Amino acid sequence: MQHCPFSQVTCRSPVQRSFCKWPAFQCRNASIPDQLKEFLNSTERLITLRERLLADIRQYNDAAALKRFDQEAANITDQNTTKNMTLLRRKTEEDTNDRKQEAAQTVALFG
Secondary structure (H helix, E strand, C coil): CEEECCCHHHHHHCCHHHHCCCCHHHHHHHHHHHHHHHHHHHHHHHHHHHHHHHHHHHHHCCCCCHHHHHHHCCCCCCCHHHHHHHHHHHHHHHHHHHHHHHHHHHHHHHC
16 A cells, blocks of 8 residues: 555555556645635635625615714705715715625625
């Protein structure tokens, strides 16, 4: 029985021993644990990103900040300031909607 230096498997049969002698198989077999670790790390990062995007979408849908903004803007009496606040509010809402849409599209790519 030979021990394959490129894996944790002991080569028992002639067929297994012949596979162990193939350089391509040896290289691929040696890197499987590292590839698996990287795959698992990437998967975990993607899951975390997806969860954060979903939390952002929920926060955008809540729009509590926009409601507070509207309440504060309603208390402003100066016309120029009110006009600027209205423009700012519209731009902020557009940005929020764009972010929600982009986040939803990204989450859809994750499946």
